[in-house]
Amino acid sequence: MLKRVHFPTSVLPYLLVAPQIIITLIFFIWPASQAIYQSFLIEDAFGLSTEFVWFENFTHLATDDLYLGTFGRTIFFSVCVAVLSMSAAIVLAGFADRVVRGATTYRTLLIWPYAVAPVLAGALWVFMFNPTLGIFPYILQFAGIDWNHYLNGSHAMMLVIFAAAWKQIAYNFLFYLAAMQSIPKSLIEAAAIDGAGPVRRFWDHIFPLVSPTTFFLLVVNAVYAFFDTFGIIHAVTQGGPANATTVLVYKVYNDGFVGLDLGGSAAQSVILMALVIAMTVVQFRYVERKVEY
Amino acid sequence: MTHSRALFFGAASMALTAGTAFAQTEISWWHAMGGTNGERVDKIAADFNATQSDYVVVPTYKGNYTETMTAAVAAFRAGEQPHIVQVFEVGTATMMAAEGAIYPIEKLMADAGEPFDGNDYLPAVVSYYQTPEGELLSMPFNSSTPVLWYNADALASAGVEVPTTWEEMKVAAQALVDDGMACGFSFGWQSWVMIENFSAWHDLQIGTQENGFTGFDTELTFNNDAVAARLQEIADMQDGKLFVYGGRRGDSLPMFTNGECGMWLNSSAYYGSMVSQAEFEFGQAQLPVDLSVADAPQNSIIGGATLWALQGHEADEYKGLAKFMTYLSSPEVQAWWHQETGYVPITTAAADLSAEQGFYESNPGTDTAIEQLSLNTPTANSRGLRFGNFVQIRDVINEEMEALWAGNATAQEALDKAVERGNELLRRFERSVN
Structure with missing residues (x-):
């Protein structure tokens, strides 16, 4: 028998959630609504003359080859970052999971890069890959590669992918390691008794068993690559050369803050907002249900 | 006890800051000159402040050209704009189009009763920043070619x-x-x-x-x-x-x-x-x-930046701003700035002074830029460009x-x-x- 309990109505619960609601309203809903409003305007930088143009900023973007190119580039960038950082993380986690002696030290060292701010991570890579001063161009020279990410767009793209992926490995590692440690030891031991080697055990048992984590990380990494890599790109290439590393979020900044085209920039951020909402919906509605345990 | 003490100190410190604010009118100057040139900007402001006691020019470094301009634009939209902002030459059309936001320098000088003669300035330098009618909109500061x-x-x-x-x-x-x-x-x-x-x-x-x-x-x-x-x-x-x-x-x-x-x-x-x-x-x-x-x-034609006066301040503050502009374009200041930085002087008097001081003789070629700029009277094709x-x-x-x-x-x-x-x-x- 269920027993119903009636609480007297009180303002207390409303008061308790009020701070969170106010913060959400001020820092999320209000700016977002401003962005949507701004995206319907063509306006000069100082806000002295404003024209309401409905969806013109959006149709302009839809017909702009540069913007569409940026879309494709962003997807390429995000896929590369996600695949690279997740595969590196799962390998590292696989090894760290097997380590018995000094496990804490390994783990701490592997988690370390996560504490590095994106801009600093970018600065590190800039120094290492500086065409005239860096250590890597010097080494690559022996392989016959003339590294110059200031002129070569592919070099620049590779560099920001590596920097962004490296930064994210630590985060992915944490989740993979936790997932692997929650796998019952008996399963792995049974496989070992049946004669499966470490590689076989990884592919047949560990990899399928951590697949929920993989799907979760896939979404998180996509969001990371889409939105959080601004600092790295700004520090490493500033979107260049010739827009070779301009991803969506960087173009929002560049058009809005450098070019002072506020309407166009706002329209782009509204599109980004729609994208992140879509990704979150996919994460909750689709991914979480479809994963087989 | 602690309350009243805090109140007392609060009131005292407010009185103090209010006191200084009344004594001297503050003029804010946002600029994009980092490093050594930033120190030179500070020196110009400090030297001006030392010449009189009514006004204090406060220079603030706001990042590179784009960052400085964006900061000024954002500040204007929030009603917190500085008196003077340094804007690079490609931002000219944007600034010019913002008629309600800018205070044309020549008009400002006239309103403040400061002497100003457009003929003192190198034509190729000022023509970039004039209206088609010849009114100077912003004060050239650092120009090169x-x-x-x-x-x-x-x-x-x-x-x-x-x-x-x-x-x-x-x-x-x-x-x-x-x-x-x-x-x-x-x-x-x-x-x-x-x-x-x-x-x-x-x-x-x-x-x-x-x-x-x-x-x-x-x-x-x-x-x-x-x-x-x-x-x-x-x-x-x-x-x-x-x-x-x-x-x-x-x-x-x-x-x-x-x-x-x-x-x-x-x-x-x-x-x-x-x-x-x-x-x-x-x-x-x-x-x-x-x-x-x-x-x-x-x-x-030139490149570099000029100083724009922004609307929305008191008449008295613009008076101080005008005085600072006069000081800034004086031959001594300009000649010093030119010789230290390699930017061209903005007035003919400053170029003459540099020649008198023997700067071009001891540094051959340093007058190339001025010669190029003043080779001929600028035509419609050669006085600059103004594209949004x-x-x-x-x-x-x-x-x-x-x-x-x-x-x-x-x-x-x-x-x-x-x-x-x-x-x-x-x-x-x-x-x-x-």
């Missing part, structure tokens, strides 16, 4: 004179390469040097409506035969390494100072870098002339020119594409200000 930098040792070793025409440029570049150099010449800020200044130097139109001075309905026209032929020849010169592209802005500077390239076309304001980095005899000469386009050069969204248009030009250097387009194709894309941005700007 592109010149031909040359490695005198390398030219002597190759046995050639400093080129004055593009024909001679080619010969000299060939001689340098034959003499063992890795490249003949290179340049930076390619839109500014090879399109904007090449056009002005040969009296060619860059855009309709007097290069945008007389109306926002301007269209770019630099995809003409003369510019296309010049750029195509330069692109062809890449074959024998007579020309090597070294990136945007000043990225190719090391190629010149390392002794890879014997000649370099870029701003006269690199003088300081040359002095500290080049380990050879270097010099600056006037830009080469393309004899197939013009017999003699017209004048070059020009920051993005320069990026477009950079991208299309890089396609040319990479061999993906002919000069004509690259210029046509740049004009087409640039015009789209101009139309967008026209929409935003009307």
